[in-house]
Amino acid sequence: APRALRPPAGPTGLGTSAARVAPPRPAASSASGVPELYCPPALRDDPALGREVNNRLLAWAGETGIYAGRLDRVRAADFGRLMMLAHPDTDDADRLLAAGKCALAEWATDDYYCDDGAGPELLGSHLGPAYAAFDPAHLPARYAPAWEREMRADPVRVALRSGLEHLARYAEPSQLNRLRHEVAVLYVGYGQEGSWRSREYVPTVPEYLAHRQFNSFLPCIALADVVGGYTLPAGEYADPRVRRAVTMAATAATLVNDLYSMTKEHHATGVEFNLPTVIAEQERCSPREAIERSVEIHDELVRTYEAEAAALALTGSPQLRRFLAGVWAWLGGNRAWHSGSPRYNNA
Numbered sequence: 001a002p003r004a005l006r007p008p009a010g011p012t013g014l015g016t017s018a019a020r021v022a023p024p025r026p027a028a029s030s031a032s033g034v035p036e037l038y039c040p041p042a043l044r045d046d047p048a049l050g051r052e053v054n055n056r057l058l059a060w061a062g063e064t065g066i067y068a069g070r071l072d073r074v075r076a077a078d079f080g081r082l083m084m085l086a087h088p089d090t091d092d093a094d095r096l097l098a099a100g101k102c103a104l105a106e107w108a109t110d111d112y113y114c115d116d117g118a119g120p121e122l123l124g125s126h127l128g129p130a131y132a133a134f135d136p137a138h139l140p141a142r143y144a145p146a147w148e149r150e151m152r153a154d155p156v157r158v159a160l161r162s163g164l165e166h167l168a169r170y171a172e173p174s175q176l177n178r179l180r181h182e183v184a185v186l187y188v189g190y191g192q193e194g195s196w197r198s199r200e201y202v203p204t205v206p207e208y209l210a211h212r213q214f215n216s217f218l219p220c221i222a223l224a225d226v227v228g229g230y231t232l233p234a235g236e237y238a239d240p241r242v243r244r245a246v247t248m249a250a251t252a253a254t255l256v257n258d259l260y261s262m263t264k265e266h267h268a269t270g271v272e273f274n275l276p277t278v279i280a281e282q283e284r285c286s287p288r289e290a291i292e293r294s295v296e297i298h299d300e301l302v303r304t305y306e307a308e309a310a311a312l313a314l315t316g317s318p319q320l321r322r323f324l325a326g327v328w329a330w331l332g333g334n335r336a337w338h339s340g341s342p343r344y345n346n347a
């Protein structure tokens with residue numbers, strides 16, 4: 001059942017202990033070799049709901065043309081399950097589907113334009129029209145039909161546009177603009193990675209960590225209120241203290257991806273970008289030591305979110321409290337999904 005979420009109470013017990021989402025308890029180490037992470041547990045597991053969302057997501061992906069010929073792998077990755085785990089405060093399959101479409105389209109942007117050998121020199125050319133699928137370019141009448149053909153000619157653009165259209169049934173304009181901003185930032189991250197890739201450049205650790213805030217799950221996390229069926233006021237989302245906490249959570253969630261996707265990326269051709277690889281190279285340590293240091297960084301980010309969200313929840317609006325709790329729940333669902341998804345565990 002959907003849960004009434006509560007924000008983290010903070011490591012020092014700010015607020016009441018009953019308000020805590022879950023006691024900090026280490027997640028079990030998995031066969032993937034990822035050590036225990038400081039992370040809340042997933043708050044619900046409803047396999048039937050996850051399957052329902054995944055089935056509908058796959059039907060939609062087939063209509064848009066993304067991952068043609070690879071849909072079996074997408075089905076197995078089970079992004080529907082990710083949505084179900086990460087948004088425990090709704091059991092509305094259609095809301096989960098709308099968020100899932102946006103997430104899968106954003107993932108496809110990465111898979112098609114960054115990872116699948118499209119070539120870094122083409123990345124900017126792809127990202128411009130991809131962004132226009134989310135934030136339409138309004139052309140003079142003479143050129144509009146040709147542009148519209150361009151927009152329909154590429155399955156990733158079709159998917160991005162369709163995902164946003166579905167979300168718009170539930171989101172207010174300010175929430176859609178929030179998503180547009182986060183996706184623009186995401187594409188800055190894609191561009192940065194493309195630049196590194198083209199030069200075979202290994203970033204410094206701070207450079208990589210700042211990048212992972214941009215090239216992160218924030219576009220997904222930012223939808224916590226849309227999926228939950230309430231609206232976090234734009235002013236509170238933009239509050240620098242909220243932004244700091246939420247972006248730290250987003251970076252942590254994405255470092256979970258780095259840790260779980262190491263095996264998949266080892267099998268990929270070209271330069272690998274994940275925190276353990278960057279640390280091993282820049283700090284001249286063993287892969288195991290680099291993983292341990294990455295886990296420490298992840299855990300520090302999660303603990304900081306936990307403490308700062310707890311403090312913000314004491315003075316913020318009810319919507320902010322719920323949003324901070326939604327982000328906390330998203331962290332738990334994200335880790336649970338990564339630890340089980342064949343996208344990372346059967347590479």
Ligand SMILES: CC(C)=CCC/C(C)=C(\C)COP(=O)(O)OP(=O)(O)O
Nearest residue numbers: 103106107110215216217219257261
């Ligand atoms: C859903 C979403 C906002 C994805 C955008 C960014 C993205 C693909 C990740 C944060 C995952 O990182 P990575 O590029 O390493 O992805 P995979 O490991 O290939 O799943």
